[in-house]
Amino acid sequence: MSSPQTGPGSGQHGAEAKHAEEQKQAPEQQQKQWAMTSAPETTAMSGWLTFAGSLILLVGIFNIIEGLTSLFRTDYFIVGEGQLLVFNFATWGTILLVLGVLQVATGVGCMYEQTWARTSGIVLAALCAIGHLAFLAAFPLWSLLVIALSVLVIYGLVVPEKNTAS
Structure with a gap:
């Protein structure tokens, strides 16, 4: 004779009951595990910041x-040195060279999402636009193009970043 605990089928019934109970608890345990793990943070660059960084890099190289x-090559420009609004070609060459190097560094900083690069990029783009306004007589079309690009840089750096954490 078999006892109620050791009878035929009692082992299977106990295992099935245990398995059914585990299945009921499994979603709850998985849900708790999901709640405990955090999703990896995605740090997507703002499209405007990337645009402004690459544009200020390009304007810096220009x-x-x-x-x-x-x-x-002072003879390359349309007017002579005496007809420039301010300074001479050697002074403008030095100013534009220093400004360009600073803009290239700022453009690289923008590509790496540095906060200082946004602020200095706005300042440098404004100085670049003002400088090309004063250099307008020597190279008018190019100066107007650089002024327009500087305005785009300022806009791209001022636009707020998109929030990816929501």
Whole structure:
């Protein structure tokens, strides 16, 4: 004879009951585990910050080229040194060269999402626009283009970052 605990099928019934109980608890345990783990944070760059960083990098390279041209080939420009609004070509060459190097560094900083790069990028773009306004007589179309690009840089750096944590 078999006892009620050791009878035929009693082992299977006990295992099935235990398995059914585990299945009931499994979703609750998984849900608790899901609640305990945090999703990996995604740090997506703002599209405007990327745009402004690459644009200020490009404008910086243009200013370096224009600064070197002002230093070494003064006959390249439309007007003579006496007809410039302020300074001479050697001074403008130095100003544009320094401004261009600072803009390239700021553009790289923007690509790495540095806070200082946003602030200095706005200041440098404004100085670049003002400088090209004073240099307008020497190279009018190029100066207007650089002023427009500087305004785009300022806009791109002022636009708030998109919030990816929501």
